Amino acid sequence: MKADDRLSVIFAALADPTRRAILARLADGDATVTELAEPFSISLPAISRHLKVLERAGLISRSRSGQWRSSTLETAALKEATDWMERYRVFWDASFDRLDVHLRRIKEDRGGEGRERPARKGAQQ
């Protein structure tokens, strides 16, 4: 799966409050379908459907052994989602490096207030 597609599956899975609550419960430790269903007034099959969505997004894994399948939280996928917000920070930082250079040029054009300052390197790491 392409990174964007994977991210869209993760975000779609996170968009549902029940599924977020399931993830929060799993943050306390592994749980079976029955245990996960307890706080909700919805059926076991409905919970199973939610688990399937979470599993497909890579947000949880489910053990194959026995009839008491338990679910485990997978934090890597979740981190990918929060990292997405951090990318905006990187975007702004890079833009502002360029704005620094741009402003220096504008000041020089307007009468040399900034003339004595040598151009600083390191804005484009």
Add this chain to the structure above:
Amino acid sequence: MTTEPRYELEISRVFDAPRELVYQAFTDPDQIAQWFGPIGWAVPRDTVEVDARPGGYQRFVMVNADDPGQRSPVNATFTEVVVNELLVGEQNVEGIPGFEGVATMTLRLEFHEEPGGKTRLELRQGPFSHQLEEGTREGWNSSFGKLDDLLAATRGH
């Protein structure tokens, strides 16, 4: 009581230029085309339109230099404008993963005078959580508060 996770980006940066110049860099189409976007992205001048007043707009398209087919349009409507001091805009962001329509975020830019003819820019952008919520806040606070803690704990591994 759980505190609500912010999911809001905050950046503070000081520029070595007077406030009017920094403000103009955000509102003058010629200037936006010269600096906006990270390295490797260009903003073609003919895509930039700005009307800096409440109800006005700021529109432009970022184009990937290596792959000009990759275009990211930015479309904002100003809700608050104080010349040389404040720009607040509602941004429509398209192409958000997992969301059919257009997500809306607020971008707030405050321009503060600093000694020595410098300017401190305070940027706030968000909330990012809206893109995960689909209109309901229930379950959000507790879920993500906990998950945040968990992520912080696992990050070191």
